[in-house]
Amino acid sequence: MMSINDYIKKYSHLFEVSPTYKARELSVKYGFLDYMIERYMNMFYDDELEDFLYHCSVPIRKSIRCNDLLINCNDLVNRLEDKGFKLEKVSWLPHGYRVINSPKSPSLGATIEYLSGYYYIQGVASMVPPYVLSPTEKDIVLDMAAAPGSKTTQLSQLMRNKGVILAVEKSRERARKLFSNLNRMGATNVIILRSDVKVLSKTSLRFTKILLDAPCSGEGLIPIDPSRRTKTTLQDLKNFSVLQLELITIASELLEDRGILVYSTCSIAPEEDEFIVNYALEYLGLESIPITGYPAEKGIEEFRGIKFNSGVKNCIRFYPHKNGTEGFFVCMMRKHDN
């Protein structure tokens, strides 16, 4: 197996970018860091590149996930419409609704229905990983970076509060938020461990299903948070990649044979997505599984001269300009029998 250090060294040129004149020009026009544009030029054709950059300035409609642990979704829609909200069902998500109109008051995050845990404010693409993982009450599920709890509470919902989820969060402040959201949403089958997930490597615990919604640069959230156009330096990006490689290595160790791992990020950076999955497919004994049923693009097989394992094409990508969602990446993998 290749060590993470060696892997990063082997592909070190991924983290060295010399922006061209065109990239610098576009970076001024759209307010991005120039190295980001240079990388986008490797991901999109000319027309599509500007389409993508333009759509990063178009706000994305808010969306909610109905929590049918606590309320019938039709009742929730009626209640919110009585308050002046207009909702539109997302056809490809069982519990997802886009918010088409909102009243002046109350705000979406302060209604009695929200405080009662009847819904979670969550991006539509961000609802995809738990559906892909599709846990049942028989599963022992690990949520490796759980706070603030959008996906943990969704996993509980899908499991109908049966079975068990171990939700790990390192930060005290974020663990508190996770705890609060679990209580609000009525998620009762969760054990929270406030610790570095690395400690689990010392245990004999093995999981049938793991969700690794990895800490990332948030490069997919630019339409929601414009500050991210200039927030992440190339060194930050490299640091995220190293952390993600460490986490996916731990995930592969903690997975039972034939167990399922869903890896996701709210980033469109191949350095945080296919580059990480490639390592898992090449060196960690995982194989990718196709994901179907979502209006999304295939994983990128080649980026800046690197040809990834062909299994990355089974991963899916969401883009604001193509899918009307936040930028997001999801990949499902299975551990080989030992």
Add this chain to the structure above:
Amino acid sequence: MIIKEIKVEDIRKYLDKIFDKYNCEKDYSFLGNKIIIEYDAKFRTIEIFEKNENANKIIKELQRLGFYPYSIGEPILIIDRKYVKPTLPLARHLKGLCKNILIIKEKELAYKLTYGKEIVVREEIPNGFYLAFDSENNFLSYVRVKREKRYVKIIPELDIGWYLRKGG
């Protein structure tokens, strides 16, 4: 911090205080098929989790290596030397059991309670402790009712707005 599994009998006297406070039927059936966990730190917290072999395995394995979960399942009670407090999730279990129920019909007043603010109504309500709901049967708050000469004060003790203000 000490975490240990306890029995229904061990928390009955604490639950009874809550049942008495809100005039509830003493029905412990929501604890059936649950592991009951006591956390003993600055104050004691009681949490419940549906019985599950895998959950037991996880808890034991973590404890074997000296790791203690931040939380296990659903918190229902906070116990100090001086008081026993219900948690917000406990209200879901108390909903059908208690007689001291207030329905806050006016939407503005219901919202005000969720901001942690006291409200005033001109109704005949005896002093005491109540569970307040809105007209759509959503739990709003644990409240204390205090009668004044011409009106009644409804004072929130723990309301669902806590999730926004303190929970994060």
